[in-house]
Structures are given as C-alpha cells and as structure tokens.
Amino acid sequence: MSDRARSDDRVRSVSRLHRVMARPEATAVAGTLLVFAIFWWFAGGSGMFALDGVMNWSVVAGYLGILAVGACLLMIAGEFDLSIGSMIGFAGMVAAILAVHLHWPVWLSMAISLACSLGLGCLNGLLVVRTGLPSFIVTLAFLFVLRGLTLAFAIIVANRTIVSGIGDLAEQDPVAKLLFVGTFGDSAFDWMAQRGWIRALDDGTPLVRGVPKVLLWWAVLAVVCSFQLTRTRFGNWIFAVGGDSNAAKNVGVPVKRVKVSLFMLTALCGWLFAMLQICDVGSAAADRGLQKEFEAVIAAVIGGCLLTGGYGSVIGACFGALIFGVVQIGITYTNINADWFRVFLGLMLLLAVLFNNQVRRRVTQAR
C-alpha cells in the first residue's frame, strides 16, 4: 500500500498512536492496564498476583468472558440478548434434572439441554427478525419467561429449586468430565511444583492443580469468534447488519440469518456457562445467572462495542470481562469495602460509553 503514490495533499497522515487509539478495544486495554496498576498498588503484596490469586480472578473473568464474547457479537450485529442470564439457570436445571432425577446419562442430558438452549435462542432471534420488535423487549420477555419456567419446571419434577448431585455424576461421565470438570494441564502443574517453580502443599501436590477448564473454553471461544468477526465473510456480515441493516439487505447480506444465528450463539454461550458452573459447583439452581445478562453487556460495552451496533471487538469484550474479574475479586484483597465494586463498575461503564461515543463521532463524521 505504502508504495502507491498519494496525490491528494489534503489527506492528513495519521500517526501510529492515533491508529491504535482508534481501535475498538483501545478503551478496554487502557482500562485493564489502569485497573492492574491500581490493584498492584493497593494489593500487590496480598497474594492477589500469586498463582492462586490469579486463578481466582481469572476464573470469574473467564465465566463472564464466555458470555461477553456472545453478547459482543450480537451487539455488533445491533441486537441485545437480555435472556442470557435466565438461559444459564434454565440450561443448568434441564441438564441436572434429566441426569439426577430421570437418571439419564449426563452427556445426553447436557446435549438435550444444549438443544433446548439453541432452540430458545433461535426462537428469540426469529421473534426479533420476524416481528421487527426491538430485541430489548423480546429478550426482556424471555428473561422472565425462562426464569419462571425454570422455577416451575424444577418444582414440578424435583419439588425443589436446587438440584444437587450433578457434580458427582459429571465426574463419572467421560464426556462431561473431559469437557467441563476440573482443570487442564494438571501434570504440567505437578511437574512445575516438583521443581519448586510454583507453590505446593506439604504433600508435594501443587496449590493450583491446573488451568480451570473455563479459562480454556473462554480462550477457545474468544479466538474462534474473533477470527470469525475479523477474518471471515460472516464477520463482515455481522458488522454490516449492525451498522445499517437496510444497506446490508440491499447489497444481498442475509440479515435475518445472521441475526438468528447470533442469538443462537449467545444461547450457546449461556449453556456453556451453565455446564461449566454445574460441574464446578456440583448443583443446579433456578436462580443461577441472575443479572449475568447485564454484566455481559457491560463487559462488551467496556470492550468498545457501540450500543447501536456495527462497531466493537471480541478482544475488547474479553478485556472488559477481565476488568470485571480483577475488580470484583481484587477488591476483596484490599481493605476497601467490597460494596464499592458496583460503584466502580457503574462509573467504568459510564466512562466507556462516553469514550465510545467520542470514537463513533470521529469515525462517522464526514469531512
């Protein structure tokens, strides 16, 4: 490109810094650095940045990150999914009841739960694209419908709202164990503990057994979705649909298909969250995932997504989730009252939106 002659003298050259700042994830990366600096200052010596401390907050970030990736893509396509939190409760409950109360194999229960989630995501999407109603309203309705369904379903079948015992069953199921239970890379951690590179308990086993699988899923999902968004045709369609769905339709982009498949993706993310959670906690509860829909949206917005769609990045959303995890857990390592977490979060959100609007104004204004 650079060897092409430029003849228009009115175009300003753009500095590299300016270019970096114009990227959607710039806010989130800067915010992450800031947050790390703050906690390094206040809680540097508290063990927050030791390996076990890192695992603590990164797991929180990982769970939210999985949701944020889905929410971010959907948001770039110009829609919201507020039912994602209820979807977590629903998917977990379906899998747990089928496995614990109906004694179905865990892998089958999880697969059926997945099918239900994808079906609901598809229904969400179809309702939005067919009726033309704002997705905010449609999925808000589903937020209540799904939560209510989960409660009612749990009471009818199990006569309780918390179904325990799924953790042990998942432990015995090869598929569930492989995918969701426990940690990854245990032998590497053992090996490192033997060398004394990481902290070990008295019997020689490492304090941190391995990388929690949720982090693995988060990483895989983030890489796959980021690749999809920036490098593939489908990704271009996501930007187009969110930027101007009418324009996208006029140039032949299958707008409805794109939107419906992204609603299904967020449902998938909710299901993944639920499976990892029930395997980790060992039970399913009807109130799981409460307010997660907002946290996912917050992470996506902090990550540079515009509320109006058409702009954003998966990497940014991941950094948004990371900020969330660091602040939420990090605050317990300091002597600051944990109540301030929400205050900080709200302010962070406000700042991010202000900044993003600024970016949009700069990008869209004609000269």
Add this chain to the structure above:
Amino acid sequence: MAADPPSKSESTAEAKAKAEAEPEPKAEAKSEPKPKPEPKAEAKSEPKPKAKAESEYILELENVSKLFGTVIALKDVTLRLRRGEVHCLLGDNGAGKSTLIKILAGVHPPSRGTYRVDAAPVSFDSPRDALDRGIATVYQDLALVPLMSVWRNFFMGREPRRTRWGIFRVLDRPQARQIASEKLADMGIQIRDPEQAVGTMSGGERQCLAIARAIHFGARVLILDEPTAALGVKQSANVLRLIARAREKGISVIFITHNVHHAYPVGDTFTLLNRGSSMGTFKKSEITRDEVLNMMAGGQEMADLMSELGVRL
C-alpha cells in the same frame, strides 16, 4: 394522485403521440416473435447471441402500473432502455420515480404490465434476482455502512475469499484492499487508506464508491437514484463524469433526477414522469433543455406563479 393532473394538457398528448410514433413499431416487431409462455427457459438457454441479435433494448417496462392500496403510484408507464445509453428519468417529487426504480430493481413487482430484460419477460422476487441479471441499483442512501472501512463496504455481501492453512475460508483482505483502492482511483478518488471508515468520506466520494462498487460487480444496467441530490457543484460534476464514463464502458444507465441541468449534459434520452404517468420519452435531438424543464416542473404552474408574483416574462 388518482385524479387526472391539470398540467397534463396538450403537451402531454403531443408527447405521447411522439413517443408512440417512434419506438413502438420496432418494439412490436421484437416482442411479437417470442410468445408469453416459457420465456425464462428460452432466455437462459442462449442469452447473449439472442439478445444481441434481437433486442436493442436491455430493459423494457410495458404499460406498467403499480397500486398501493387505493393509491395509484404508477399508471401505464412505458420505459425502454437502449443498450449503452444514458436514460434520464425526470420528475418532480411524488411523480413516481422511486416506485419505478423499485420495480426495475426488483423490490416491488408491478401490479400490471410487463417487465422485460433482454426482451424476455421477468418477474423478480428480490433485488438479488435483479442483481443476478446485471441490474444494479445505487439507492439514494447508497447502501454504505459509515462505521465500516472502505474495502469492507466495497465488498459487502460479496466478499472475496481465499483458503488459509488448507481449511479456513477467510477474507482475502490484501486483494480486497487493493481492488477497492484501484477502483476508486479509477474514479478519480484518492483514499488515504482502504481501512479508513466510509463515515470519513465526503458525500461525493461515497456516491463514487457506491457506483464503483456496482460497476465492479458486473452491472450491465446501472440505476442511479438521485445521485447528485445531496452534492455540491463540483462533486455533482464528478458524478456526471462518472456516468459518462460508465456509458463508455458500454453500461446502460438510468439516471433519476429532478435536476434538468444535471440530466441534460449526460442524457441521451429523457423520460418525464408526472403524477404517476409518463409524459413521454424524448431523444436529446428532439427536445431542448428548456422544453424539458417546462414539462417537468409544469411550465404552466411556473408561469402561473410568475404572473402571481408579478414577474414579467
């Protein structure tokens, strides 16, 4: 709308007579041999030689009407587009220009009448069908996404791809960037970087981008909906130059406007619409700019206005 327009007096009748006298015999001779049934198969089997040999018109609308409920948006409009000509469609607001191009672009099917492409009747279900036949429409809103980069807009919906690592089908970004830059350079637009957002481009540059895109994707017919409406003098001139250049490439152009001063320099043929009906089609040699202006703006109405205001002619 449904009522007969007052300005449609003798001039209209005259115009109709003229229009019918000239192209009609030829058109009839052509439309006669191909019977109505199974036209599609016929057209598909040997489109090129037949088209070249038989039809001088690439698009034809024959007595097309369009009704929206009780509103008659178009009434018995006939429009024929010759190969390689710039056909200006003129009319005031509410004349039915937008409805007409939506029919041509495949957005609406006509309520009555026939639409022929290469002399074969067609019925388009969507703009996609029209695009597949090489009929590209550049709408007033341009179908560009301001937040997306130039190359992403250029290839929106038809992204070039290559295979990466043997399995992944990814966007061919280097190629897309290069083509977008080149095609814009052909139009006389230098962009800083194909990564720059379309939102940072001027109105004229956007118009050129939309036209360049349509031409690049094999448009045989380019329908431009008021491309100069929002532009300044210089930018309008650029777009008009672009239209002339498209004609040089053999592309047929339908140029919709209500600005005679823009239409007259580049147009070969002029069709005037008023209140949903055609006031006739004229070749450039048959009509002067002032005549067009008079008919279009309703010369009578302007004269009335002037006498009302006490302006002496």
